[in-house]
Amino acid sequence: MPARKKTKRQLTTRFLTTTAFLALAAPALAQTPSEETESAEDVVVVTGRRVSNASLAVGVDEASNTVSVTREALLSAPAGVSGLKALEGLPGFNVQTDGALGLYEFGNSVTVRAFDFGQIGFVLDGIPMGRPDPFGGSPIFRYVDNENLQRVTASPGAGDVSLPSATSLGPIVQYFTTDLSDEPSAIVSVTFGDDDLQRTFVKLQTGDINGFSAYVSRSKTDSDLWRGPGTIDREHIEAKAQYEFDDDTLLRANLVYNDFFDYDSPSTSRAGYEAQGRYITYAGTVPDLGAGPDVVFQDSGYTAYYIDRVNVREDLLLGLTFLTDVTENIDFHLTGYWENKDGFGVSPDSYSNTLGYYERQLAAGVETAFGLPLSAPRGVQYGLSEVGGDRYGVTGGFTLSFANHTIDVGGWYEEETYNRTQMRLNKEGGNPAGALIMPYEVAYYRRDYTSDREFLQFYLKDTVSLLDDRLTIEAGFKGLNLDYTLDGYRDFDDYARLVEGVPTIGYGPQVISREFNDNFLPMAGAVYALTDTEQVFASYAQNFAFPRSADDLYDDINTPMVGGERSTNYELGFRSNRPTFNAALALYYVKFKDRIESAGIQVAGQMGAIETVAQNVGAVEAYGVEFTGNWKPEFLNGYAYFTSNVTYNFAEFQDDFLDGSGNPLGLPGNELPDAPHWLVTAGVTVEPTPWMIANVTARRTGERYADFINTQVMESYTVFDAYVDIGDVGGYGPLENIKLRMNVTNFTDEDTLSFTFTTVNGTAFYRPLAPRTFQFSITAEF
Numbered sequence: 001m002p003a004r005k006k007t008k009r010q011l012t013t014r015f016l017t018t019t020a021f022l023a024l025a026a027p028a029l030a031q032t033p034s035e036e037t038e039s040a041e042d043v044v045v046v047t048g049r050r051v052s053n054a055s056l057a058v059g060v061d062e063a064s065n066t067v068s069v070t071r072e073a074l075l076s077a078p079a080g081v082s083g084l085k086a087l088e089g090l091p092g093f094n095v096q097t098d099g100a101l102g103l104y105e106f107g108n109s110v111t112v113r114a115f116d117f118g119q120i121g122f123v124l125d126g127i128p129m130g131r132p133d134p135f136g137g138s139p140i141f142r143y144v145d146n147e148n149l150q151r152v153t154a155s156p157g158a159g160d161v162s163l164p165s166a167t168s169l170g171p172i173v174q175y176f177t178t179d180l181s182d183e184p185s186a187i188v189s190v191t192f193g194d195d196d197l198q199r200t201f202v203k204l205q206t207g208d209i210n211g212f213s214a215y216v217s218r219s220k221t222d223s224d225l226w227r228g229p230g231t232i233d234r235e236h237i238e239a240k241a242q243y244e245f246d247d248d249t250l251l252r253a254n255l256v257y258n259d260f261f262d263y264d265s266p267s268t269s270r271a272g273y274e275a276q277g278r279y280i281t282y283a284g285t286v287p288d289l290g291a292g293p294d295v296v297f298q299d300s301g302y303t304a305y306y307i308d309r310v311n312v313r314e315d316l317l318l319g320l321t322f323l324t325d326v327t328e329n330i331d332f333h334l335t336g337y338w339e340n341k342d343g344f345g346v347s348p349d350s351y352s353n354t355l356g357y358y359e360r361q362l363a364a365g366v367e368t369a370f371g372l373p374l375s376a377p378r379g380v381q382y383g384l385s386e387v388g389g390d391r392y393g394v395t396g397g398f399t400l401s402f403a404n405h406t407i408d409v410g411g412w413y414e415e416e417t418y419n420r421t422q423m424r425l426n427k428e429g430g431n432p433a434g435a436l437i438m439p440y441e442v443a444y445y446r447r448d449y450t451s452d453r454e455f456l457q458f459y460l461k462d463t464v465s466l467l468d469d470r471l472t473i474e475a476g477f478k479g480l481n482l483d484y485t486l487d488g489y490r491d492f493d494d495y496a497r498l499v500e501g502v503p504t505i506g507y508g509p510q511v512i513s514r515e516f517n518d519n520f521l522p523m524a525g526a527v528y529a530l531t532d533t534e535q536v537f538a539s540y541a542q543n544f545a546f547p548r549s550a551d552d553l554y555d556d557i558n559t560p561m562v563g564g565e566r567s568t569n570y571e572l573g574f575r576s577n578r579p580t581f582n583a584a585l586a587l588y589y590v591k592f593k594d595r596i597e598s599a600g601i602q603v604a605g606q607m608g609a610i611e612t613v614a615q616n617v618g619a620v621e622a623y624g625v626e627f628t629g630n631w632k633p634e635f636l637n638g639y640a641y642f643t644s645n646v647t648y649n650f651a652e653f654q655d656d657f658l659d660g661s662g663n664p665l666g667l668p669g670n671e672l673p674d675a676p677h678w679l680v681t682a683g684v685t686v687e688p689t690p691w692m693i694a695n696v697t698a699r700r701t702g703e704r705y706a707d708f709i710n711t712q713v714m715e716s717y718t719v720f721d722a723y724v725d726i727g728d729v730g731g732y733g734p735l736e737n738i739k740l741r742m743n744v745t746n747f748t749d750e751d752t753l754s755f756t757f758t759t760v761n762g763t764a765f766y767r768p769l770a771p772r773t774f775q776f777s778i779t780a781e782f
Helices: 008-024 083-089 270-276 300-304 351-364 366-370 550-554
Strands: 067-070 093-096 109-112 121-124 149-155 172-177 185-193 197-205 212-224 231-246 249-263 310-327 330-349 381-402 405-425 442-466 471-489 496-499 502-505 510-529 534-545 565-577 581-593 596-602 610-616 620-631 640-653 678-689 692-701 717-727 737-745 753-757 765-768 773-781
Touching (some): 093 753, 270 765, 351 496, 471 550
Antiparallel strands (some): 185 773, 197 212, 231 249, 310 330, 405 442, 496 502, 737 773
């Protein structure tokens, strides 16, 4: 296996952080604990600087399994970590990210119960995130900095009907940013670590000025890729401003700006991983082939050069929220938002592939028919895909309280316009290291379209308290009306196609329109307090979602006639909240119907001919158990506590479909890919002094399959992470606090394949787990 070269500073960082861990991780436990366990007469909560309040951690009074990671726990994560990494600490969520920070956007995946990343709803401060596609969507990790998060709350199976989402089939995750401070303050944090990581974070708060308060923060992250040539460059700005008219009325504005640039690194087959190891990379240089007009880069090997594999994104999100009490018993909330996105991605195309499409479009008469000039390819092509658009919407509602009832009624409306172009361009001399020729020399066209989405959701829910508030019953429904239109050139055949082997002009720009509606999606739930510290809960919910990756479906020339996906979720659970222990246990069953997959179908009028298109192909059933718990044993006198999450999940196909050759795949009874049976997280945290916290956490991901036919197995593995947090060691003058934190990710240096692009019955491709990575942060608060 090739070794990774270390810089002098990286080696020094490792020496210092390793020494610090050894010196600080095991102080004598005879010192005074930082916090005592509260008595049963006080608020019943397991205390500790890295343990979440029980009402959030185990979802006290919630009718569904609702768990949270609060700010106390979030603060221990490595600086600059992806917003998805917070889900690693929640039961049921199988999270795979690329690198210690998880910033490579095409190396992220989340599965929970029977669902994947595209079937989970995400909400930020009441604003629904757009589709999670990393290419042209609004994935949550672009819109949050860990330092600004107050908590992350997840319902893995039956989210509230009032939460706005067109993608959720049950799972929904809410991200809440920090409250505004009453006092002026400033935070400055500097981080460095392996792979030449350098990150700064600055946050300024005005404090309360006659009802007005605000903050603004900026982070800047620069790093090398952990394998191969290339860098990551991220600038992120968040701001919040609020004016309180009185105790019950306020106006709040939010802003998020994210500017991101990175290079790709390759995925690999299992054979490639076993032959080359986890450091498999793209080429860092192009051979010097000399100069002159006779030099032409026509070898497909030159497409491996890293410089033409980049991702560039710029996103801006603005939100405005108004809250007030209309009367003593009626509250009103309204949130409007606007999002703008712009960006592009590049991947090289081989000379031979480009030449074939160039000759087809030229022979078909694309230049004359559509007024689109073509240029002969010079060599390796610059494959440009541009994306952009706007998304805006409003969500709001009323809460009415009377007698023992609480009525919630409201809705959500959103429109999105998204543009995509895709073409192949010449570089000087056809050299991938050459400059892009301007104005563009286009060798062939592939896509140029605009898609529009229009979403309308409405909801009604009644929550009733009975038996002296020991029993709470909630029942309601939501309706979804989801419209979609695509207008433009969808793919190759809209420009030029082959008819009996002869190039022929294509179909031209097309308009595709679809509607996906369900006006009654019921939900019901109940919570019963067995004692002051124990509850049982149960929930039922039906969900309906907009088709995943709709643009990828409808820019298919076959224009599949698919419907929205559906699910039914059942839960039954128990939770306990004791002075030194809290836990929640949930049993669930999921019926996932009308699942969309690419499947073979018979071509009408052509005996034995099969074409592969996306379609609704059947159902998946999943059932399992989720447990989460925190324990701070009395016999350790508050010096240490333990956290754990354990999930058993079994998800299997119920129906079959045809492969590309027209043969049944034999799926019924097969397990859903990338859905491990077991997910276990266990951690121990020690607080030996008021100024130090140390933690070790292990995450076990069980065995799973990478393909639908269950022949390609991904082995189980365990990752250990640790941190030491040292605070209040150097405060003086205006400095309220100086904190030092050292994180090590994968400190046992586990080497395995952790992320997979699942496949039906072809060869699966993977991304390897990142190696042991160190990080050091120093933070000053003023």
